[in-house]
Amino acid sequence: MDHMEIVRASGRAADQMRAVRLERDVLKHALGSCVVEFGDTKVLCAATIEDGLPAWRRASRCGWVTAEYAMLPASTNRRTNREVGKRKGRSMEIERLIGRSLRTVVNLRALGEYTVTVDCDVIQADGGTRTASITGAWVAMHDALMAWVEAGKIARLPITGQVAAVSMGVVDGCELLDLDYSEDSNAEIDMNLVATDSGEIVELQGTGERTPFDRQRLNRLLDLGDAGIAKLVALQNEVTGFRD
Template structure:
């Protein structure tokens, strides 16, 4: 993996470098927790809302639930897309399920009790990696929402068990790259997303040979890139929230 700067990549970064990442907390007055996640030119507004009760199928188990909703605003891409409504968003449903699974991996549902936390991820501007920004910023919004309830004595203790973040990797023009922007993602031979925890464990790997196949050695190289990216992202989360396990 080359470490020198590359003017062909956005922000002149090397193959193993991420775009500038910024996580801004408390950007919505009425949300229990919120975060504006910026991965370069990809901007996602994440909010967390806590409500009493759980879905019917979970009722009576004394277990909480964490779920997510995801949408791209019409002008978030270079061509206006139709506004998304319930029942007509296949890709968005796939992403919001990913976000929900990722965040549930670091929540103690018994400690949460019969509460539902909904993470809303709205893409303001898309330049690749909207799902990874949603997971990473979604954790910050989730943390702040749950901590707010602890401070208000509505929860006895924080039900979060750790941190989770996500990043993309891929092979573009024969080179393994970390954190693909849209031009890279749209031309990738191999496209992967990694969701991981602060202690190095993997929550989910999504990988596809878009225009070429890949072998185990290439997969390992991409996962090494991704886990280094996760380490950087959880450090940024800690800087933003002051969280310590």
């Protein structure tokens, strides 16, 4: 069945993303901040910059970009316990993904001996929290580094490009873009794509949850993902003026 002909329960076409919104400058004390919404999924991203580097990084004389991720207690329909003392494996995996993704588009040598931390807190979860986090984290990081330039801390913006992320999957045999929770929890194939504004893949996470898939299906899912990434980086550019 052609994925273009499918109409989902939400009313979206198979190749249509949820409504995406990026609201900047939402926090007073963060150098860069953004609330990102993918439909009913909402994530607060806040970027801060500190002098110095982690001890293991000091000899490099290059900067560092890292991230932290957590789901707030009321972000789902059942209260999520705060991660105090013992971190959840899922949260650690996602924050490492966010950090890796951001570092691919930063010239760490040009950044200098500073550490950028982007905190991604899920306010409301309805699927795609990691993809929304990466997309919003780039905006928060961009604004923080622009503030650092304006403060005379660094000579120029060390960002080399944009990075965003989107999910794809197969539900009831249909190939879909940007799955919400009801779709993701019933997916036969679940996939996340992280890519740059030039179309290069940073990371591809794909699993046949209930069925294996062939190269042809993978290619079709990637085509869906590429179209989603293009829309997201266009929106990032619209709100930040990065490519102007």
